[in-house]
Amino acid sequence: xxxxxxxxxxxxxxxPRRYEILSRIAKCRELACxxxxxxxPITAATLSHHIKELVNAGLVEMRRxxxxxxxxxxxxxxxxxxxxxxxx
Amino acid sequence: xxxxxxxxxxxxxxxPRRYEILSRIAKCRELACxxxxxxxPITAATLSHHIKELVNAGLVEMRRxxxxxxxxxxxxxxxxxxxxxxxx
DNA sequence: AGTCTAGTTAGATGATTATCGAATTATCGA
DNA sequence: TCGATAATTCGATAATCATCTAACTAGACT
Numbered sequence: 001x002x003x004x005x006x007x008x009x010x011x012x013x014x015x016p017r018r019y020e021i022l023s024r025i026a027k028c029r030e031l032a033c034x035x036x037x038x039x040x041p042i043t044a045a046t047l048s049h050h051i052k053e054l055v056n057a058g059l060v061e062m063r064r065x066x067x068x069x070x071x072x073x074x075x076x077x078x079x080x081x082x083x084x085x086x087x088x
Numbered sequence: 089x090x091x092x093x094x095x096x097x098x099x100x101x102x103x104p105r106r107y108e109i110l111s112r113i114a115k116c117r118e119l120a121c122x123x124x125x126x127x128x129p130i131t132a133a134t135l136s137h138h139i140k141e142l143v144n145a146g147l148v149e150m151r152r153x154x155x156x157x158x159x160x161x162x163x164x165x166x167x168x169x170x171x172x173x174x175x176x
Numbered sequence: 177a178g179t180c181t182a183g184t185t186a187g188a189t190g191a192t193t194a195t196c197g198a199a200t201t202a203t204c205g206a
Numbered sequence: 207t208c209g210a211t212a213a214t215t216c217g218a219t220a221a222t223c224a225t226c227t228a229a230c231t232a233g234a235c236t
Binding site: 120121122125132133135136137139140152154155156157 | 181182183184185186
Binding site for chain 1: 193196
């Protein structure tokens with residue numbers, strides 16, 4: 001993991017709401033945006049923004065199926081991030 | 089570790105420069121502010137600000153000795169943070 | 177006392193960013 | 207085709223935050 005990605009992930013985790021979203025994604029094998037909106041109060045626009053940050057950081061990948069966007073945690077990246085942090 | 093501290097730590101790690109400072113503190117048993125300033129280009133005010141965030145997050149503790157402020161990583165807190173992240 | 181060094185605080189500025197409403201695209205069902 | 211649902215994009219706003227300069231406190235040394 002290069003330092004750019006490392007810092008992107010750190011920033012992505014820094015917002016409590018975004019962390020909450022990530023946390024919900026992590027709990028399922030897959031989760032759709034609409035599911036998230038059913039669980040926490042957030043506008044579609046804001047959610048879309050946060051998802052973009054998570055995808056950008058490489059933490060989350062998306063699979064499109066019809067109207068739905070299914071999100072998944074990239075566990076390998078997550079493990080790499082934790083391992084990097086562990087070196088501190 | 090309560091969620092407030094958890095989020096404070098996440099935010100503290102989100103700034104690359106602050107992470108760099110933390111990283112240098114972690115590498116030594118103790119480090120003074122002036123040492124940091126000798127290693128990276130940063131004004132005293134900015135450094136003081138970052139240190140305050142790290143202390144506030146509970147990641148770093150300070151020991152004052154004469155003119156010097158010696159900083160130490162609180163490894164127990166760090167471990168707790170990693171453990172919390174690991175639950176994701 | 178006077179000076180130097182270490183660090184803090186206050187206030188300002190500029191950049192980043194979280195958030196929302198509105199408009200838009202795309203897909204599904206009737 | 208029409209309406210409903212899912213998600214994205216755009217533009218604006220407000221809040222947060224990193225950074226600096228300048229002024230300050232306090233300790234060490236002469």
